[in-house]
Amino acid sequence: MTDNADKSMDDIVSLCKRRGFVYPASEIYGGINGFWDYGPLGTQLKNNLRDAWWEAMVLNPPKGPDGERLQIVGLDSSIIQNPKVWEASGHLAGFADPMRKCAGCGHFVRADQLWEMLATSSEWVDSLLQVFTPITGDIDTPRLMDWARKKGKKLAPNLALVRNPEVTLSWLAQRVNGQPDAPVEMKEFMRHVATEQLNATGLQEPCPRCGGELGEPAPFKLMFETWAGMVQNDDNKAYLRPETAQGIFINFKNVVDTSRVKVPFGIAQVGKAFRNEVTPRNFIFRSREFEQMEMEWFCHKDDATKWYKFWQTERKRWWESLGLTSDNLIMREHDKDELSHYAKEGAGTADVEYRYPFTAPGFGELEGIAHRSNFDLTQHENHSRTKLKYFDSARGELAKNGQPKGEHYLPDVIEPAAGLTRGVLALLCEAYTRDDSRPSPEFLKLHPRLAPIKAAVFPLVKKDGMPEVAEKLHDELQQRFGRTGFIETDAKQSIGKRYARMDEAGCPWCFTIDGDSLTEHTVTARNRDTGEQQRIAIAQVGDFLHKALNI
RNA sequence: GCGGGUGUAGCUCAGUGGUAGAGCAUCACGUUGCCAACGUGAGGGUCGGGCGUUCAAGUCGCCUCACCCGCUCCA
Numbered sequence: 044m045t046d047n048a049d050k051s052m053d054d055i056v057s058l059c060k061r062r063g064f065v066y067p068a069s070e071i072y073g074g075i076n077g078f079w080d081y082g083p084l085g086t087q088l089k090n091n092l093r094d095a096w097w098e099a100m101v102l103n104p105p106k107g108p109d110g111e112r113l114q115i116v117g118l119d120s121s122i123i124q125n126p127k128v129w130e131a132s133g134h135l136a137g138f139a140d141p142m143r144k145c146a147g148c149g150h151f152v153r154a155d156q157l158w159e160m161l162a163t164s165s166e167w168v169d170s171l172l173q174v175f176t177p178i179t180g181d182i183d184t185p186r187l188m189d190w191a192r193k194k195g196k197k198l199a200p201n202l203a204l205v206r207n208p209e210v211t212l213s214w215l216a217q218r219v220n221g222q223p224d225a226p227v228e229m230k231e232f233m234r235h236v237a238t239e240q241l242n243a244t245g246l247q248e249p250c251p252r253c254g255g256e257l258g259e260p261a262p263f264k265l266m267f268e269t270w271a272g273m274v275q276n277d278d279n280k281a282y283l284r285p286e287t288a289q290g291i292f293i294n295f296k297n298v299v300d301t302s303r304v305k306v307p308f309g310i311a312q313v314g315k316a317f318r319n320e321v322t323p324r325n326f327i328f329r330s331r332e333f334e335q336m337e338m339e340w341f342c343h344k345d346d347a348t349k350w351y352k353f354w355q356t357e358r359k360r361w362w363e364s365l366g367l368t369s370d371n372l373i374m375r376e377h378d379k380d381e382l383s384h385y386a387k388e389g390a391g392t393a394d395v396e397y398r399y400p401f402t403a404p405g406f407g408e409l410e411g412i413a414h415r416s417n418f419d420l421t422q423h424e425n426h427s428r429t430k431l432k433y434f435d436s437a438r439g440e441l442a443k444n445g446q447p448k449g450e451h452y453l454p455d456v457i458e459p460a461a462g463l464t465r466g467v468l469a470l471l472c473e474a475y476t477r478d479d480s481r482p483s484p485e486f487l488k489l490h491p492r493l494a495p496i497k498a499a500v501f502p503l504v505k506k507d508g509m510p511e512v513a514e515k516l517h518d519e520l521q522q523r524f525g526r527t528g529f530i531e532t533d534a535k536q537s538i539g540k541r542y543a544r545m546d547e548a549g550c551p552w553c554f555t556i557d558g559d560s561l562t563e564h565t566v567t568a569r570n571r572d573t574g575e576q577q578r579i580a581i582a583q584v585g586d587f588l589h590k591a592l593n594i
Numbered sequence: 595g596c597g598g599g600u601g602u603a604g605c606u607c608a609g610u611g612g613u614a615g616a617g618c619a620u621c622a623c624g625u626u627g628c629c630a631a632c633g634u635g636a637g638g639g640u641c642g643g644g645c646g647u648u649c650a651a652g653u654c655g656c657c658u659c660a661c662c663c664g665c666u667c668c669a
Contacts, residue, residue, distance in 0.1 A: 053662080061605050061619085067660075073642055074660040134669065252596090252666085265669075285669085321595080321667040329668075401663095482629050504626050535621095539629035546629095555628065567628070574629070 047371055047472060048403035055400070055475050056326055058485065062548050064088065064471065065327060077323030077331035079464075084548060087495035087528055089334070089467050092365070093313050095492060096336045096461065099361055100311040108353045115309035115338060116302055120290025122315060123271065123281045131426035132289050132419060134266060135282075143248075143257040152251060161233060165251035167199035171236070184212055187236075195254075202254025203239035203247070210239050267317045267331075283317035288458060290314075291339045292419040296431050306433055306454050307342035307350065313463060325401050327468050334463035341454035343435065344417070350457045351390045351414045358410055358459045359395050362466075366490035367473050371398040373406055390414040395461075397469040409469055410461035417453040424453065474549060481574065482539060487549030488572055491592045496550035497524050498588055499531040501541050503557040510534050513556045516566070516584060523585050527594055546571055552591060554584055 059065040063082035067074045081089055097117070099105070104113040129135040143152050152160060161168050174186040191208040204211045215235045219227060227235070237249035237256065247256050267283040270276075284290065291310045298310055313336045323329050342350050359374050377392040392413040396406035424431045431453060438450040474487040491497070500517040502509030517532040524530060531550065533541050538555065545553055553569040560566050560581060567576045568587060579587055 056661090057605065070642095070660090072659090076660065132669095265667095318668085324662090326661095484630095501628095503628065506626085537626075537629080537631050539631075541630090542628080543630045557627070569628080576628070 046403075047398050047400050050400040050472060050475055050477075052326060052400050054477075054485070055471060058475065058487075058547065059085065059471065077320060077329075079327050079330055084495040085467065088470070088489070088493060088549075089463060091493045091495065091528060092466050092470065093334075093336065093463055095365065096361075096463070096466075097311070097313065100309070100336075100338050104309075105357055108349060113309070114304050114307075115311050115340075116298060116304060118291055118294055118298065118310050118312045119314065120287070120294060120312060122284050122317075123269070124284065124290065124293065126280060126282060127426055128289050128293055128423075129266065129282055129285075131422040132292075133422070134285050134289075152257065157248060157251070157257070158230065160251040161249070162229075167195065167202065167254055168233070168251070170194050170198055184216065187212060199249070199254030201256070202237060202249055203256075204236040205254065207239045211236060214238065265319050267319055285318050286316050286460070287312045287314045287335045287337045288339060288460065289419070291337065292423055292456075293427075295341070295420060295423075296429065299433060305437075306435055307340065307346065309338045309340040311336075311338040313337075325399070325407075327464050328399065328401070328407065330464065333465070335460060336463050336466075337458065337460040339415075340457040340459070341433075342457065343438070343452065344455040347414055347416075347455040347457060348390045351412065354457050354459045355393050355412050358412055358461070362395060362397075362409065362469075365470065365493060366488070367397060367469060371473065372396070372409075373398075375406070397465075397472075399469065399472055408462070409465055410459060413458045413460070415456040415458055417455050419456065420453040481546075483543030483546045486546035486571065489549035489551070491551040492527075492594055494549045494551050495528050496531055496545065496548050497528040497592060498552045498554060499533065499541070499545050499550055501532065501538060501553060501555045502534050503538055503555055505534045507558070508561060509556045512560055512581075516554065516556070516581060520585060520588065524588065524592070527592070542569065542574075552588060 056065075060067075062084055064085035066080045066082055068078035068080045069075045070080075101115050101117045104115050107113050126135070143154050143157065171190060174183065174190045187204070188208050191202075191205045195202060195205040199205055215227075215232075218231075218235065231246070234246035234248060237247045237254060238245075249255065250257055266285050269281050269283065270279050271281045272279040291312055294310070298304060314334065315332060316335050317332050320329055320331055323331055327333075340350055340354065355374055359372060362372055363369055373396050375394050375396050377394070392411060394408045395410040395412070397409040398404065399407045401407075420431050423429070432451045433454055434449055434451055436449045437447055439448040442448050470489065470493060471487070474489040476486055476488050477484055478486075487494075489495075498520060500513045500520065502513040513532055513534070517530055521530040531545070533544075535541070542553055549571075551571045553571075555567045555569065557567065559578075564581045565578045566581055566584060568579050568584070569576045
C-alpha cells in the first residue's frame with residue numbers, strides 16, 4: 044500500500060483531468076478561482092457516493108444504540124431563502140465581521156481582534172516592547188531610534204516609526220513632555236508609533252504584521268449575494284446558502300406536521316452550498332461552490348450526549364466501509380475555543396478527519412459532527428415568531444390514568460455534516476495507487492460500490508465472433524447494473540492496454556471473451572487490484588458481478 | 595491580500611528573438627490469442643489572456659487570469 048504522504052497531488056489532479064473526473068471550471072476562458080467541474084467519471088463517482096450516503100441515512104439507516112429502528116426522512120430545500128434565515132442563523136453577522144485592510148501589506152485583520160493580536164501574536168510588537176517599558180512610561184528615544192533602523196526595518200517595514208522615525212518620535216515626545224502627569228499607556232503608545240501625520244490623520248492603529256496603516260473597518264462578506272427580482276437593491280437582496288443545514292431547520296415544523304415522525308428523528312439533505320472563501324486551495328478540498336451531505340438529528344436534550352457519541356462512531360465506521368483505511372481517518376474533538384457560535388453550549392463538536400496528501404502527516408476535515416443544542420430552532424422561533432416547539436407525548440409527569448402528560452420542547456440537534464465533494468477527494472486520494480511492479484503502475488483502487496465504471500467486457504481479439512459475444516454480455520450487464528455505474532466494452536488495441544485503461548479509471552472487474560467463450564461458454568474475470576484471473580461461465584457473470592460489487 | 599514558483603497538443607514536457615516539437619494518449623485501416631505489442635496513416639496548438647518593444651516574440655518588458663507552495667483566512 045502506498046502511504047498518503049508519498050502520493051503527489053499533482054499526479055492525482057493530472058489523472059482526474061486525463062480520465063474525466065474533475066476539470067477546472069471555465070477552463071477555456073482561463074478558469075475561475077475556487078470552482079471545479081465534474082466530468083463523466085467524476086459525476087458518476089460523486090453520485091455513487093451521494094447515493095451511498097442517502098441509503099445509509101434515509102433508505103436503510105443503521106440501528107440505534109439500543110438496537111432500535113431509526114427514523115430519518117429526506118428533504119431538498121431551496122438554495123435561496125428569505126435573507127432573514129441567515130440573520131437568524133448568525134451567518135449574516137458572522138460572515139460580515141468587520142475587517143480592516145492594511146494599506147501596507149494588504150493583510151486583513153478582524154477589527155474586534157486587533158488589539159488582542161497586537162498583544163499576543165505580533166512579532167514586531169514583541170520586539171518593540173523590549174526597548175520600551177509601558178509601566179514606567181519612559182521613552183528612551185535613542186533606543187527607539189536604534190530599533191527603528193535595525194529590527195524595526197525588518198519586522199515592521201510599514202510602521203510610521205520605521206518609515207519616518209524623527210517625525211514620529213517628535214510627536215511622541217510632545218505628548219509625553221506636554222503631559223508628564225499622564226503617562227502613555229500601551230494602546231496610545233502603539234498608536235503613536237504608527238502615526239507620522241498626526242494633524243492630518245489623527246492617531247493610527249498599526250497592522251500586527253507589518254505595522255502599516257489600517258483602513259476603516261468594513262464587512263468582509265463570505266456569503267455570495269444576489270438579487271431576487273429585476274431591480275437590484277437592498278430590499279430584494281438574497282444570499283446563496285453557505286450551508287444546507289438551515290433549510291432543514293426552517294422546515295422542521297413542516298416535516299413534523301406532515302410526516303408522522305417522532306423525536307428522536309432525523310432530516311437529511313444533500314445539496315450545493317456556497318462560501319466566498321478568501322483562499323480556495325488544495326484542488327476540490329476548499330472550493331467556493333461545494334456539496335454537502337447533512338443530517339440533522341433531533342432529540343431530547345437529555346439524550347443529546349448519547350446521540351452525539353453514537354453518530355461519531357457511526358459516521359467514522361461508514362467512511363471506513365467505503366474503503367478509507369482507518370490509519371488515514373481520525374476522530375478529533377474540537378477544543379473549546381474552536382467551537383462555532385452554535386456549538387458553544389453543547390456537548391461539543393468532533394471532526395472526522397482524513398489524511399489527505401497535502402495535509403499528511405496531518406489531517407484535514409472530511410465531516411463534522413456537532414451538537415448544535417437547540418440554538419438554531421431557538422433562533423428561528425424568535426426571528427420568525429413561529430412556534431417550533433415539539434410536543435412529546437411520551438415524556439412528562441404521569442397523569443391519573445398512568446399516561447405521561449407530555450412535554451413541549453425545542454429538540455437538541457446532533458448534526459453529522461459531511462462534505463460530498465471532500466468525500467470524492469478523499470476517495471480519489473485513498474484509491475490512487477502506484478505500483479511500479481505492475482504493467483499498469485498507476486491505478487485507482489476505488490471501492491467497487493463507488494467505482495463509476497462497474498465492469499468492462501472485452502473480446503480478446505476482434506474476430507471469430509468474439510465482439511458479438513462481448514456486445515451481448517455488455518448489454519445484459521448494462522441492463523442489470525446500469526443504474527449503479529457504467530459498463531464498458533472495448534475491442535481496440537491490445538488486451539493489456541485495455542486492462543490498464545480500466546485500472547486507471549478504477550474499474551474493478553474486466554470480463555474477457557476468448558476462444559473458449561465460443562465453445563465452452565466461459566469467460567475470464569480479471570481483478571483490478573491483484574490482476575488475477577478466474578474462469579467463470581458466461582451465464583454466471585451477472586451474479587458474479589452482483590456479489591463482487593456488494594450491492 | 596502578501597511572497598515565491600509554474601503556465602507550449604488530452605497528459606508529461608523540450609524549445610534563450612528567425613517556418614511550433616517529442617513521448618504517451620486519441621481516431622482510421624491492417625495485424626492480434628490474457629496484462630500499457632506492432633505496422634501504415636490521420637486529427638489535434640492564435641504557446642493562459644491583453645498591451646507593448648522589434649523587420650520579426652513561445653522567447654524581451656508591462657498588465658492580467660489560473661494553478662502550486664508558504665504566510666493569512668477558514669462563522
